[in-house]
Structures are given as structure tokens and as C-alpha cells.
Amino acid sequence: MWKHLTIATLAFDMLLSAVIAAPGAGLYALDALDDAPVGPMLGGLPVTGMNNAADNDKDTNIPAPADVSSNEDTQLTGNGWFKVPITAHKSPKGQVSTISARIRALEKHNLSVPGKWLQAVEKLPIKEYGYGIEYYGEVGIGTPPQKFKLDFDTGSGDVWLAGEDCAVCSRHKKFNPRNSSTHKAEGRKWGISYGDGSFATGYTIRDTVSIGNLTVPNQVIGLATSESRAYQQDTVDGLLGLSYSGVSFIPGVTTFLDNINENDYLKQPIFSVYIKEKDKNDYAGEYLFGDIDHSKFEGELTWVPLSTPKFWEINLDGVSLDVQGVGKEQMEISGPAILDTGTTLIVMDEKQATEFHRGIPSAEKSEIYGWILPTNTDQLIPGNISFAIGGAEFSVPVKNLVREPVKGLDGWSFSAVTSGASNFIIIGDVFFRSNYITFDRGNARVGIAPSKH
8 A cells, every 4th residue: 555654753742844935034123022912923913814705716807918938037018017037046055955944934934943953954964955945036126226136925025135234245235225316214123033043134224126117116125234144145135025014024014015006017916926947047937927927827727715815825625645546545634825935845734744744655754854755755656746725626746745865864855845834834835836826916816727847
């Protein structure tokens, strides 16, 4: 029988297990911490219901752009759409990509970080095996625009990058406010901090954010004046949050996404995400603002209403393992799920992660490494993981569950599904690499279809 389980006994009930690609997605205002809210939390903010009754039927009435299928530079047409090519960034040499990413994901979503994982980061560095952990595009800040590599993150709402006063940010391009005619001083303190010791601190300004020929004026931006070594080594210069207002950690900020929506910059208040394995030219997909590229996916989009419009949160109806020549095995996994391009892997709670890995031959949960899989898992169980959403099923190949090898454990690799979340599932880039997703801000919904590669 293909389904069996051998799970190592653990000393911990909950291990760190989550992945973020975003450098600094846990942005907070230092002068606002004393007034922090209580109750159910997500990323430091209270979770509210706000159920939306948007239609989840398939919608084919949104026209496709004339031609947005080529891998060209950032474009803006007179019709209110433009695309931003993205590049996959690999973790710095010597960093533990999966473990470090898990720590950042837990901190981002206000979850605890077990000490064993921090020790693993410090004592068990492994070689980077080429697994992308974040995707960035070019964004301009100021007038004239100063260009930066920013991580596009649907799981946060803030814009931040290195400022000219950051003496330790030599690896990054730094924003110089004096060279921008639209810069406005604001001066609030802010900071980010993670359990793995990474941090950045600085102050806020207001200035223009531009992508292609689109400009969004008077956007609140965090400028870093100090960074930990982890950020100093990062290729990405900062972060561009693409969530709703209310998910920003600087009080009262209208996010970049809501500025676009409120001022009707686009012909449609949507953006679409297409992620793939990068090619020889470093092209790893694109963000298309204002439209949908039908050439990038199979069939039609399935539209799913958001359960919490503040976040890109939907309901995951079920998960199953479909093995070639054997059949489909249903897993007891369902619940609210956040679509987060700033997270690399898929994060579940402890019970769900255990249920998921019971179908993987010889999968184990290590006290030090968390969930690990045989490196040849795709040969043991060739097939797909299916996610039931909005009455349709969307697949992720089993081979994409296998991450980089575990140092010192020959034949074992990190799993792309991990534990650590509490009352929600985090669906990260592992899912996006197989599925095209359109984020519809105007109708509080998302559209999903299998990607073409």
C-alpha cells in the first residue's frame, strides 16, 4: 500500500514551520506598540469576519489584453494595464533557506518560534541548492524614480527599503530623499524583527511609487537606517505590500494597492500573478496590473469570494493526494487560507500537517528539522496534491514538495508543507508556481486556474 507513516517522536508539540519570502513583512510602528490590540491576531492585527457574498461563478466577461504574453520589460498601455516581470531570488550562500524562511513566516503571522529552529539556523548551515525563496520586480521611488528590487507580497501592506542613512546597507541600493522633488518628511519610527535575529529599523516618509509609467503619489514608505546581517546579505532591496489597508503596521496608512484602487489608475481594480521556474534570462513570471493574461493559464478562472476582505483570505474546502495508477486519497484538511506571495511554502497547523504527511511514504517529523521527506518522494508516489477551492480542484506536483537536502541526513530533504499556523492555512509560492491567480480588489474575490508553463 502506498500510504503509510513513520513519524519520529518529538520533544516539542509545535515546531517552527513556515516560509516567507518577504524580507521584512512584519512591519510595525514602534510608537504604536503600547496600543496593540488583543484577541484573535494575524500579523499583529485583530481578525474580523466581514463575510463577502461575491459571486463565485466562473466569469469570462473580463477581456484579455491585446498581447501581454511576451517576456518584455515593464509596460504601460493607454488602456490602463501594465505588467512587471519578476526574478526569483535565491537565499545567500551559506544560509539555511527553508528553516530561515520558516522562522520569518511564523514571525510575520504573529506565531511563536521554537528555540530548536533558531539553533538550527545558527549551527547547521547548508548549501543553497537553488530553491527560490522570494520574487522581486523593479519599482521606482521618488521623482525622478530611483529604481529598486522589491519583493511583491500579498501578505502585507507596507512599502519599505533601505535609506541613504543606512551605513550597513552597502549591498542594497539606497533611497536618497534629497534627489526626489516629491519627497515629504514624516519621521515616524518603525521596525521589523524576527525570531532568527534578523531586523531592520528606520523612519517613514511620503513619496511617489512608480511601476512602468504608473505613478502613485504620497505613499507612506519606511526607510531603513539599520539592518541585521541577514538583510545586509539579501539581494532584494525591500518590500512592496499588495494587501488591503488595515494590514499595514504603520497606523492610518492607505496601502499601495488601495491607493491604486481609490484613484482609478487601472481599467480594472485587479492584478494577476504568474510564477514559474526562472529561465536562462532570469525571467520567473510576472505581475499583471489591471488585466488578465489568458495565455498564461488553462481553461477559465474559478472565482472565489474572500472570507476576510482585509486579507486575501479564502476557504480551502479540502486537500487530496492523487497518485498515478493508484487513485485519490482524501485528507482531512480544510479551513480558512491566506494567499500569500510573500511566503514560500504551505503552512498548516500541527494536526493538518500531520494529516498531510501521513500519505507520504517514510515522511518524518524531526525535532531539529521539522517535516522532512525522502529525496526521491516523487518517484515513490508520482502524482499531484489537489486543493479543492470554490468547487474546483487545483494541483501541485508531488515533486514540488521536495525542497533542498537536509545536511547530515543523506537521502532526506525538507518538505514544502510545514506546520506552525494556528487558525488559518498559509498558501505560498509552492501553490503559485502551478496556478495562475487574479486578485480582484474591486469585488473582494480571487480567480484561480492551472498555469501554463
